Amino acid sequence: MEKKKMPLSIKIFIGLIIGVILGLLCVAxxxxxxxxxxxxxxxxxxxxxxxxxxxxxxxxxxLKFVVVPIVLxxxxxxxxxxxxxxxxxxxxxxxxxxxxxxxxxxxxxxxxIAMLFKSKFVILDVTGAEYTAKETKNFIQVVADMxxxxxxxxxxxxxxxxxxxxxLFIGFAIIIAGDKAKAFANxxxxxxxxxxxIMDMIIHFSPVGIVCLIAPVIAENGPxxxxxxxLVIGIAYLGYIIHMLVTYSTLVTVFTxxxxxxxxxxxxxxxxxAFSSASSVGTLPINIDCTVKMGAKKDIVSFVxxxxxxxxxxxxxxxxxxxxxxxASCYGINLTLPQIITVIVTATIASIGxxxxxxxxxxxxxMVLQAVGLPVDGIALVLGVDRIFDMxxxxxxxxxxxxxxxxxxxxxxxxx
Numbered sequence: 001m002e003k004k005k006m007p008l009s010i011k012i013f014i015g016l017i018i019g020v021i022l023g024l025l026c027v028a029x030x031x032x033x034x035x036x037x038x039x040x041x042x043x044x045x046x047x048x049x050x051x052x053x054x055x056x057x058x059x060x061x062x063l064k065f066v067v068v069p070i071v072l073x074x075x076x077x078x079x080x081x082x083x084x085x086x087x088x089x090x091x092x093x094x095x096x097x098x099x100x101x102x103x104x105x106x107x108x109x110x111x112x113i114a115m116l117f118k119s120k121f122v123i124l125d126v127t128g129a130e131y132t133a134k135e136t137k138n139f140i141q142v143v144a145d146m147x148x149x150x151x152x153x154x155x156x157x158x159x160x161x162x163x164x165x166x167x168l169f170i171g172f173a174i175i176i177a178g179d180k181a182k183a184f185a186n187x188x189x190x191x192x193x194x195x196x197x198i199m200d201m202i203i204h205f206s207p208v209g210i211v212c213l214i215a216p217v218i219a220e221n222g223p224x225x226x227x228x229x230x231l232v233i234g235i236a237y238l239g240y241i242i243h244m245l246v247t248y249s250t251l252v253t254v255f256t257x258x259x260x261x262x263x264x265x266x267x268x269x270x271x272x273x274a275f276s277s278a279s280s281v282g283t284l285p286i287n288i289d290c291t292v293k294m295g296a297k298k299d300i301v302s303f304v305x306x307x308x309x310x311x312x313x314x315x316x317x318x319x320x321x322x323x324x325x326x327x328a329s330c331y332g333i334n335l336t337l338p339q340i341i342t343v344i345v346t347a348t349i350a351s352i353g354x355x356x357x358x359x360x361x362x363x364x365x366x367m368v369l370q371a372v373g374l375p376v377d378g379i380a381l382v383l384g385v386d387r388i389f390d391m392x393x394x395x396x397x398x399x400x401x402x403x404x405x406x407x408x409x410x411x412x413x414x415x416x
Contacts, residue, residue: 015207016214016385023048023218045219053216056380059209062202064376067366068158070199072167073192079171080185091408095304098251098404099312100348105247106314106396107344110239110321117235121329143345158370164346206383213380229381232326233388239318240392247314248403255407258294266294267402274394280308283398291402296409304408308401313364315393315400320347320368323389327369327378339372346371 026045146165148154154162174181174188249260258266270287274280284305291301324343328335335343346368369376382389 011207012210015210019211019214020218022211023215026215026219048216048219052212056209056213059205059213060377060379063366066195066199066202068155068163069195071367072163073188073195075164075167076171076188077192079168080174091300091303091412094408094411095307095404096311098407099308102247102314102400103312103317103348104344106243106317107321107347109243110318111325111340111344113235113239114322114325117231118325118329120231121326210383213383217380229385232322232382233385236319236322236389237392239322240315240396243314243318244396244399248399251407252403256410258406263294266290267399270398270402271395274398275391280394280397287398287402291405294406296405297413300409300412301405304405305401308404312400312404313397315396316364317347318396319389319393320365323365323382324368324372324374327381328374330381331375331378333374335372342372343368
């Protein structure tokens, strides 16, 4: 019989545990620091910093390398998938506005909660990590800077807001050009498939990368970082719960005849599936069944839910907001109001290209960190427990999909 492979999520979690244990053993002036290499000047702590950490840096470099093409190509492909929007214009506009609105609200909730608990995060002593605060800009200037002067510079400089704008223009132009752009669209889809495979290869390197990234961090900062890591997970889940109970309950109550209790009871099987699988796409069949049983029209559900798997990432939005503020706090950086606004705008727009990309939450987090000038190395602090974040944010995502389908179906029904 074929031997069953261990899931990548388990490997990643094991990598986290190994990294934490290794870091605790090799903490400066710890149990192994002065005894691991007897009669030499190479301590276990120095070994981690000079020989193990560079392997983690390789993983981070690969992640940075794939961010720009993944964001550019996946967003273009997401827009191209809406090529039949004219046939379902009314449904499509309502659906997109609903998803963008709830994503924006999710980011507000995640930002507020993270800011409330910001003082509880520890400030790390990050050796070699230099950060110079950039000159703050007002909101209008931030918006103006989103539009590039050429197509090459944003890609070379990883100016992620400008990359997103480029993707939007290319995606809509492909739709408008129609058959004339079919060959170009095929090239984009092929390139997207290639970079998704590259991303998959990088993500499979995650267990090793996590060990080599988290162990030096733990050794440098000691056990105190572990408490903050548990805290940031709790804060993210608090944001998940508040968003579902307040935002979705309110929208379902206002636009449909379904009560919040009936809604969460009806969607419960899909929520359990989403939590255990951490896959919005894998949960799609059972989510469609649950939503139709609650009274939504099947033709509308069949359009809204798959679209939601592409552009509705409320849970990911909360994760990005919380982790960005957590990472900034750990580096002793206080985000300015323009930077916080940039986080909200960037993550809202970026949610369009998140779905269907392996490790997408991490990729988008890297994009948000770059957009506000924060050290991308901070991803190492949360990457090892990304699976725990992912389970909760997937539940939020599919619950939002169902809420949208119910609301749009009710509005379209009442129009007749």
